[in-house]
Amino acid sequence: MTDIVERLEELRERGLHRRLRLVEGRQGPRVQLDGKPVLLLCSNNYLGLADHPRVREAASAAALRWGTGAGGSRLISGNMEPHRQLEERLAAFKGYEAALLFGSGYLANVGTISALAGRGGVVFSDELNHASIVDGCRLSRAETFVYRHADLEHLKWGLRQAGGHGSLIVTDGVFSMDGDIAPLAELAALARRHACRLMVDEAHATGALGPGGRGSVAAAELGGEVDLIVGTLGKALGSYGAYVCASAETVEYLLNAARSFVFSTAPPPPALAAAQAALELLEEDPAQVGRLGANAATLREALAAEGLGTGASRTQIVPLRVGEAGLTMELSERLLERGVFAQGIRPPTVPEGSSRLRFSVMATHSEDELLEAARLAGEAARELGVVSVPTPLAA
Numbered sequence: 001m002t003d004i005v006e007r008l009e010e011l012r013e014r015g016l017h018r019r020l021r022l023v024e025g026r027q028g029p030r031v032q033l034d035g036k037p038v039l040l041l042c043s044n045n046y047l048g049l050a051d052h053p054r055v056r057e058a059a060s061a062a063a064l065r066w067g068t069g070a071g072g073s074r075l076i077s078g079n080m081e082p083h084r085q086l087e088e089r090l091a092a093f094k095g096y097e098a099a100l101l102f103g104s105g106y107l108a109n110v111g112t113i114s115a116l117a118g119r120g121g122v123v124f125s126d127e128l129n130h131a132s133i134v135d136g137c138r139l140s141r142a143e144t145f146v147y148r149h150a151d152l153e154h155l156k157w158g159l160r161q162a163g164g165h166g167s168l169i170v171t172d173g174v175f176s177m178d179g180d181i182a183p184l185a186e187l188a189a190l191a192r193r194h195a196c197r198l199m200v201d202e203a204h205a206t207g208a209l210g211p212g213g214r215g216s217v218a219a220a221e222l223g224g225e226v227d228l229i230v231g232t233l234g235k236a237l238g239s240y241g242a243y244v245c246a247s248a249e250t251v252e253y254l255l256n257a258a259r260s261f262v263f264s265t266a267p268p269p270p271a272l273a274a275a276q277a278a279l280e281l282l283e284e285d286p287a288q289v290g291r292l293g294a295n296a297a298t299l300r301e302a303l304a305a306e307g308l309g310t311g312a313s314r315t316q317i318v319p320l321r322v323g324e325a326g327l328t329m330e331l332s333e334r335l336l337e338r339g340v341f342a343q344g345i346r347p348p349t350v351p352e353g354s355s356r357l358r359f360s361v362m363a364t365h366s367e368d369e370l371l372e373a374a375r376l377a378g379e380a381a382r383e384l385g386v387v388s389v390p391t392p393l394a395a
């Protein structure tokens with residue numbers, strides 16, 4: 001018992017203690033946070049589809065038709081029509097032979113990596129990959145070579161050292177805390193040259209990049225060269241769950257070998273129906289992807305005009321790097337007092353000394369809302385003496 005008290009105290013002292021805030025109502029561009037109206041600038045509901053009437057109706061219709069739960073893992077009794085339908089839609093959307101649904105992106109990464117790599121193999125993982133990739137590498141028991149962020153020379157060196165034992169190169173397509181894009185063409189060439197599989201996590205790229213929001217792999221025209229992509233249903237697709245797209249053979253293997261698939265209850269029909277409706281809306285109106293990109297550029301430019309740099313961000317994820325954890329949380333609070341909610345992100349989510357506000361833009365924000373948020377961020381940053389180095393704007 002005491003060690004828990006001590007550990008909590010230590011987190012408080014280091015400015016790393018977290019608490020839950022309550023968002024009331026639906027996830028729109030504006031919400032009530034702990035009872036106070038705020039502009040929401042830290043939701044991954046990038047296209048606003050979690051709040052779309054057709055998506056909500058699809059979920060409620062599915063609950064009435066199929067019930068609320070799948071009742072078991074897919075391999076026991078949980079495999080239902082909505083699973084098959086959505087897998088076919090996702091595979092077609094992403095241009096792959098097959099897809100396999102998982103309960104969440106975390107489960108998809110952990111299960112897929114540990115099924116593909118094992119003792120004696122080497123997994124190559126970007127240092128800024130999402131925690132679920134890190135945990136998948138750990139669970140695989142393969143050796144993990146963590147290459148410096150997007151550093152191809154470092155990766156090449158690691159591949160040479162592995163001398164033919166390389167199993168998998170794995171990367172976020174869009175990095176979740178920095179908003180930059182992985183050098184996918186080069187990674188694909190290296191994977192080919194070293195006979196490794198390449199896996200790209202499209203959690204933040206689906207609905208945001210590429211033709212019709214098909215993601216970073218489609219944007220780089222690399223469909224045939226990336227062996228597996230992971231995508232989530234909980235971000236731009238406004239629901240909950242995840243999927244892996246790959247060859248039919250790989251999917252057949254994963255459904256036998258990915259333990260987070262085999263030993264976990266299948267995603268519930270209402271969540272799948274919601275994601276399918278969101279996918280249909282995305283296909284019907286691909287212009288919303290452009291609106292998201294334009295909104296992100298507006299925020300980046302407005303922050304730059306306030307003297308606030310946003311690093312290498314090229315997407316709807318716009319980090320405002322502060323450095324120290326306590327100061328980051330103070331900036332988040334000052335901004336919240338002004339009616340803007342942008343969560344402070346601290347270790348272990350980001351490396352020590354690189355705490356930041358992570359703004360995430362939605363296609364449904366108005367230009368005025370974003371300009372005002374940047375102005376208020378500038379005001380709060382000046383008040384606290386936060387210096388964020390201005391960086392050249394993305395092309």
Ligand SMILES: Cc1ncc(COP(=O)(O)O)c(C=O)c1O
Binds near residue numbers: 130201
């Ligand atoms: C890059 C990336 N992969 C995977 C996940 C996990 O997805 P989920 O929230 O569905 O577990 C996240 C975030 O949550 C993420 O940012």
